[in-house]
Amino acid sequence: MDFPEPIRLLAFLLGMMAFVAVNAAYLVWAERKGAGRFQRRPGPTEVGWAGLLQPVADGIKLISKQVIVPPGADPILFRVAPLLVMAPAMMTLAVIPFSETLVGRDINVGLVFVFAFGAINVMAIMMGGWASRNKYAIISAARVVSQDVAYEIPMLLVVITLLMVTGTMNLNEIVQQQAGWFWHWNLFRLDVNPLMPVTFIIFFICMLAETNRAPFDMAEAESELVAGAFTEYAGMGFGVFFMAEYANIVVGCSLATVLFLGGWQSPFGVGSGVIWFLLKMYALVFTVIWVRWTFPRTQFYSLLNLSWKILIPISMVTLVLTCILLKLT
């Protein structure tokens, strides 16, 4: 498949957007269906077979709603925030290798690229909260910022640990290093760091916190802050924030798959391909949904305590341990 570069890029861009949109829409369906099963009820059943058209109905409803900009809100920031929260999620997917060839831009600083754009998400939510001129939204914005500062640190420490093992920031190369049977995956590289599974769990927890998912959904804790930073958003403005949450979950789970679970590599050493990538990623997405319906929401201060007092020290330990073991071998 040798297309000229601009056409290939365009095709990828459209593909990415479609992928994100379909995922966002149907992860909502999956979440509602899953939540229903966890709670011994059927979930959506009315629109389409097994409620499969529910996301379409929701989309139509949200689009048909009036977009209300509250008086006193910052008109520019208020409108830009939903776009800024959605765009980075799509951008980061461009460097994620879905298979050996199926990757938007195979760049050498892929990992840095993902984290650089991932951080914009936080800023966008803060902008939305700030621009809404609503006390709930501002409290929520402040929470989002302190939460993400707290969780960015252990996450990056974990990633540095991993970088020392891989020696490259090119995501495709990281996947290729994990070829072969599943014990070659970074998750099971106990020779370089016996704490590798712990490292993965820290990464996963931080990812939950960064995407503002329950039990860390302080930003939109509806029993305290109505809808947090999104309180003043109506119609599709809110819809975009909602979709972005799921888009970010997809990005986070993709990254976890690439870094720890061998990306598109088959666990048996043969038959690698995009199917394995999707399988692993959706298994992680399911875990994210599972966690949400299993744990009650934590309090904000115990959330910060968890990061500063437990996660950061542990990730420091894994970092140092990896240093020592790499030096020894």
Added chain:
Amino acid sequence: MVARDKLNLLKDKFGPAILRADLPADDRLFVYIEPVVVRDVCRYMFGDMDARYIISIGADDRPFSGKFMVAHNFAFDPEKLLVSVLVHVPADNPKLDSISGVVPAANWAEREIRDMVGVEFEGHCYPKRLVLPDGWPDGVHPLRKDFAWNEVPKDFDDEREFKFDEPPAGCTVVPFGPFHPTLDEPAHFRLYVEGEMVRGCEYRGFMVHRGIEKLAESVLTYNDIPMMAERICGICGCVHNVAYAQAVESAAAIKPPPRAEYLRTVMLEIERLHSHLLWVGLACHIVGFDTLFMQSFRIREPIMWIAEKISGNRKTYGLCLIGGVRCDITPEMRTELRAVLDKLEAEWRPVVAAVLKDKNIQKRTRGIGVADKAACKRSGLIGPVARAAGVDIDCRRDHPYAVYDRVRFNVITDDGGDVWSRVVVRAKEVFEAIEIIRQCLDKMEPGPIQLDIKDELPIGRLGLSSVEAPRGESHHFVITGENNRPRRWRVRAPTYQNLQGVPAMIKDQQLADMTISLGSIDPCFSCTDRLETIDLKSGATKVWTQEELLKLVRAKKA
């Protein structure tokens, strides 16, 4: 002889200031006293005699005695006695010493009397409008007899703003309600917040007054009122229905047939079952744990079906009339009810076991919203809130009504005084309620369910009734009257007292704990708001004015 002992104590202490007393039964005492000693008598009863404050009632007694009347009700729980201290206030100068200084729990009740009847309480600690809507003119008191039930004061001012207090220095005001996802009913808290810490609050509620008490004493008749009383609350309506009927029965010395009393007990406990399950669900929703919310609602559902089968309605059973009940439990229903109870018990047991072991829920609720024994006494807190603080009170045992003196049950207490203890108390009370219903079904004998009352009810008698609602003691006070309707009927829903304990519970806590602290008293604002007209205020971007809305309503009616 308890009532006479207490009366003698008062007589020894205050002598001639005790004008007269009425002891209709050994568990009721009505004492008429001179206005000048009201504060001393209340201090003596609340402090030295360690009575529990229930409520104060104001009534316009001018057509009958030429004076206003104020009653302060107290309970002696261990001695199974309810006491009403009555004072007549001169009509031309309606002023009385406030007891809010010696009985802090009387704060709201006195403000309400000031709003509704127009008796001024001298020395009140916070004499601010409580019940009447913002635009209501000063000096117009809707519960006076010369004020018609359907009257709107001419100078009602839509534009008048309520004056809130200034927040303390360094604090920001965060509004909580009237519309908030975790408030099922409207109430407005102005939280004074410093960072994420709550430093204080001001409460402005009573937004859904429906003029129920005024209607009762001017339009309805004795047997209409139970249906109206039931609509005071959407969750514990049957409680008000029974409490009202019992208050009238106690005033008129009517004893309903035994089977009716068993049926009342069964329905009250069915209501407790569904209410506690509902509360556990809502509390879980508030702390962000929707899975248990769904579970408890699923477990609760069969109770609603069986209630519908017995009474015709999932809620609002329309159970009581004066002297009996309206619906019976057939043998088929009895079998079915037993099956429902067995299923419910089997399903609820593992849930309770799981919740009591769950570290996450404990972490989230321990040490939150604390109200200790002293706070319960001070604010008059009752029901599961008091029992969670180790205050061993339960009207079913302390002031037995219906057949609670003929069944065995335990009063569940805990000693934490926090939200977690309230969860524990309510979760365990479910099993007691199941046991009570089973015993009633065993002991119920066939017989009439309604007394044949041939005479008119006597006039000017006083009746008290305390019923243990799922949320605490629901207290009704009735003065019987002419035209087949009571002269005055006062309802004190449990939330009325429990809500007054909330400011102390949430002070110096995280904002995030506000909702569960409030939720833990199982607030029922509609219960609390019974009295007068609707307050509609939509703030800066006003779409509908009150006048337009009223016009709309009236046009639809016509």
